[in-house]
Amino acid sequence: MHIVIMGCGRVGSALAQTLEHQGHTVAVVDQDPTAFRRLGSGFGGRRVTGVGFDQDTLREAGIEEAGAFAAVSSGDNSNIIAARVAREMFGIENVAARIYDPRRAEVYQRLGIPTVATVRWTADQMLRRLLPSGAEPLWRDPTGGVQLAEVHASAAWIGHKISQLQEETGVRVAFLTRLGEAVLPTSQTVLQEGDLVHVMMRTDQVDKVEAAFAEGPEEGGH
Numbered sequence: 001m002h003i004v005i006m007g008c009g010r011v012g013s014a015l016a017q018t019l020e021h022q023g024h025t026v027a028v029v030d031q032d033p034t035a036f037r038r039l040g041s042g043f044g045g046r047r048v049t050g051v052g053f054d055q056d057t058l059r060e061a062g063i064e065e066a067g068a069f070a071a072v073s074s075g076d077n078s079n080i081i082a083a084r085v086a087r088e089m090f091g092i093e094n095v096a097a098r099i100y101d102p103r104r105a106e107v108y109q110r111l112g113i114p115t116v117a118t119v120r121w122t123a124d125q126m127l128r129r130l131l132p133s134g135a136e137p138l139w140r141d142p143t144g145g146v147q148l149a150e151v152h153a154s155a156a157w158i159g160h161k162i163s164q165l166q167e168e169t170g171v172r173v174a175f176l177t178r179l180g181e182a183v184l185p186t187s188q189t190v191l192q193e194g195d196l197v198h199v200m201m202r203t204d205q206v207d208k209v210e211a212a213f214a215e216g217p218e219e220g221g222h
Contacts, residue, residue: 003130004029004061006052006082007073011098013038015070015126020045022131027061030073053082055089068094068130076100083113096129109180112194134210138198145203148174153197156216163187169212171199 001024005012008030016026016039026045029052030036036047050057052073063069069086071079076099083097096114099105105115114129132152139148157165162173162185176183177196183189191197201209 001067002062002065003068004058004063004066006071008035008038009074012072015072016045017043029057029061053078053085063090066092068092070126070130071097076104080108080113087113094130094132096126106180112179135206146200147203148198148200150196150198151209151213153191153213154216157191158193160191160217162189162191164217165191168218169209170205171201171209174198174200
């Protein structure tokens with residue numbers, strides 16, 4: 001996948017190097033050309049000098065071929081503008097913005113832009129929003145037999161009831177994160193685009209559950 005990163009500070013450069021090591025192509029955008037020194041001589045991706053929410057700059061960075069966009073500059077406003085341009089002008093689905101002010105982060109989550117507030121920043125959180133897949137364990141019971149995990153559900157599950165998801169995958173959906181709010185689902189709750197699904201499951205069933213979430217509902221299921 002091609003990924004565009006706006007901001008070549010400590011976070012942006014680390015993210016770029018991690019993604020490149022994972023085999024992705026990466027372009028990094030920054031207004032300050034000296035910032036690219038953080039990438040090191042071994043970085044093989046594009047270095048684009050310019051404003052990260054400028055459409056021509058983004059095109060130079062390959063946004064039209066990109067599968068994901070991360071806005072991790074030092075400015076909240078720049079990050080959110082750039083994230084919205086990537087999502088709304090170029091149709092990038094996997095977009096994430098780093099926000100310093102947690103109150104703002106909540107507002108932007110409601111706009112449908114996944115945010116990572118600096119106080120809870122981890123590279124893993126940003127990576128999960130750019131490359132959603134598999135299960136991310138959040139908690140395990142003392143025996144290790146049961147775990148709470150965030151599991152990526154394929155788009156095929158959108159519009160289907162949580163009750164069907166549970167029945168076909170063998171998990172218990174503990175809660176959803178929807179537009180930045182935690183939601184306790186009922187038997188009638190339907191999965192919507194952008195929902196993060198948090199499930200309780202047996203640890204020895206993780207591979208099976210990941211596969212079922214990735215494949216979508218069984219034929220004829222409603």
